[in-house]
Amino acid sequence: MTEQQALFSAISFINYEADVLDQEEFNHWLTLWKPEGLYVIPIDQKTEDFANTLNYAYDNQHMREKRVDRLYSGESISTTPRARTIRMLARYRLLHASEERVEIRCAQSLWEYRKGNALHYVADVTYTLVPEGESFLILKKVIRVINGQDFLRSIGYIM
Numbered sequence: 287m288t289e290q291q292a293l294f295s296a297i298s299f300i301n302y303e304a305d306v307l308d309q310e311e312f313n314h315w316l317t318l319w320k321p322e323g324l325y326v327i328p329i330d331q332k333t334e335d336f337a338n339t340l341n342y343a344y345d346n347q348h349m350r351e352k353r354v355d356r357l358y359s360g361e362s363i364s365t366t367p368r369a370r371t372i373r374m375l376a377r378y379r380l381l382h383a384s385e386e387r388v389e390i391r392c393a394q395s396l397w398e399y400r401k402g403n404a405l406h407y408v409a410d411v412t413y414t415l416v417p418e419g420e421s422f423l424i425l426k427k428v429i430r431v432i433n434g435q436d437f438l439r440s441i442g443y444i445m
Contacts, residue, residue, distance in 0.1 A: 287417075292383040296390045296415055299422045304373045304394075307444050312354040315444065320416055320423045321347050327429045327445060342431070343445075353444065369400035381412070387425065388415045394429070396445060408432045409445065 287295070306315050319325075327342035336344055345353060357368065373396040382389040391412045398405045410430045415422035429445045 287383070287385075289380060289383050292388050293378065293380045293390070296380070296388050296413070296422065297378050297392075299415065300375060300378075300390070300392065300413060303424070304375055308371050308373060310357075310368065312357050312444065316350060316354055318424055319347065319350065320425050323347065323350075323424050324426045325350055325424075325444075326426065327431060331430050331432075336428075343429075357444070367400065369398045371399075372397045375411070386416070388417070388422065389413065390415070394445075406433075407445070 303315065303318055306318070323346075324336070325343055325345040326336045327344075328336055329340050329342060333339045343349075343353075373394055375392050375394050377393040379391050380388070381391055389412065391410060394407075394409045394411045396407045396409070398407070409432055412426075412428045412430075413424060414426040416425045431445070
């Protein structure tokens with residue numbers, strides 16, 4: 287696969303994941319992951335050592351499944367009522383492409399609408415994707431929220 291093909295295929299997959307999340311297809315979202323994959327939202331924008339720093343999220347497969355269970359259960363105050371989201375992704379940059387993995391960074395603009403209020407979050411998102419058939423699976427997704435000081439108010443969805 288050429289770098290241009292890898293970039294195009296990765297962009298298509300990332301846009302698909304964004305649509306799955308905005309359409310609240312959380313169980314399907316779980317199938318887009320490698321079992322050993324990590325979903326990370328670090329507090330420190332510069333860290334690469336996620337295991338030894340404080341994070342908003344540091345989810346392995348078990349924790350991703352728990353997060354989805356909470357979203358569907360309605361038992362968490364932060365998920366009742368569930369927020370509607372729309373995310374726009376842009377400024378894709380291919381960081382690495384090989385037969386084993388593709389790493390790509392993009393900008394995310396996410397709008398949340400809940401209880402009559404709209405909130406806006408912006409982030410740099412880095413994906414490490416592993417080829418799987420004609421598509422990919424997510425090995426790592428790191429979301430560096432730019433306006434994170436407002437982030438901890440309530441997060442009742444998956445970024």
